[in-house]
Amino acid sequence: GTAGASPPVSLGSYQHTAFQKQDGAPGDLASIAQTADGFLWMTGTKGVTRFDGVTFQAFRPVPGEAFRAAQLNSVFPAEGGGLWIANSDSGPTLLKDGHLRHFDEPKGVVASISSFLADPEGGVWAISPKGLIRFRAGAWEMVEPNTAERSTSRAVFDRTGALWLVGGGRVSVRPRGAPAFLDVSGGPDKPRYIF
Numbered sequence: 001g002t003a004g005a006s007p008p009v010s011l012g013s014y015q016h017t018a019f020q021k022q023d024g025a026p027g028d029l030a031s032i033a034q035t036a037d038g039f040l041w042m043t044g045t046k047g048v049t050r051f052d053g054v055t056f057q058a059f060r061p062v063p064g065e066a067f068r069a070a071q072l073n074s075v076f077p078a079e080g081g082g083l084w085i086a087n088s089d090s091g092p093t094l095l096k097d098g099h100l101r102h103f104d105e106p107k108g109v110v111a112s113i114s115s116f117l118a119d120p121e122g123g124v125w126a127i128s129p130k131g132l133i134r135f136r137a138g139a140w141e142m143v144e145p146n147t148a149e150r151s152t153s154r155a156v157f158d159r160t161g162a163l164w165l166v167g168g169g170r171v172s173v174r175p176r177g178a179p180a181f182l183d184v185s186g187g188p189d190k191p192r193y194i195f
Contacts, residue, residue: 024049024056031074033083041083043072048085048095065100067093076116079124079135086113091140092126103140110140115154120161127152132165144181154194166194 019025026044034040040051047067048059061067069087076084082096091103091110103110111128118124124135131145132152144152144165153167161176171194172181 019056024058025051026056026058030072033075033077035077035083036081041075043075043085046070048072048075048083059095061100062098067100068102074113074116076124077118079118079122084113084116084124084126084135086116086126088112092116117155117157119157119163125155127155156194164194 021027026042026046026049028045030043032040032042038052040053042049042051047070050057050059067085067087068090072085072087074086076086078084078094078096082094085093085095089112092113094101094103110133111130113126113128116124116126125143126133126135126140129146130142132143132155133140134143135141144150146152146167149168150170150172151168152165155163155165157163163174163181165172165174165181171184173184174181
């Protein structure tokens with residue numbers, strides 16, 4: 001071995017704390033995200049729960065505001081603070097400063113969100129049944145609509161800022177600054193995921 005080398009780290013060298021439903025942890029955890037203020041937010045069987053590292057607190061909307069569905073599918077940190085929340089029945093909801101703002105179908109762009117992603121600058125994007133959308137200047141806009149030939153099911157930005165899409169049995173990439181997506185050949189047959 002190398003002189004002065006650190007011993008291998010094992011899980012046994014860490015402190016473990018198990019949180020259960022009786023501790024306030026949501027049941028049937030669906031999604032988890034950390035916001036810029038350090039809180040962990042999670043969706044479970046009902047609503048959204050905030051965790052500060054010690055205690056769980058279920059988020060309760062202010063009177064007159066409500067989630068559009070009891071079952072929430074995913075949470076994602078919002079650019080500039082706040083939390084994006086998605087369900088399978090309507091457009092995304094932004095939770096910011098204790099208030100809910102719903103984004104349904106302006107101009108036919110936003111529909112239910114299957115996943116969120118962030119670009120290298122922290123901007124928020126999402127995959128909807130209508131295509132790849134981006135939140136900019138207070139509204140969602142279509143970036144790459146689904147067509148009969150191409151539909152996006154997954155997307156990811158790489159370290160260079162290139163945007164990769166998977167869907168409809170294809171892989172496409174748009175290098176940073178490029179005007180259009182290019183099909184990538186030589187990949188697997190019928191790809192479904194990209195990381």
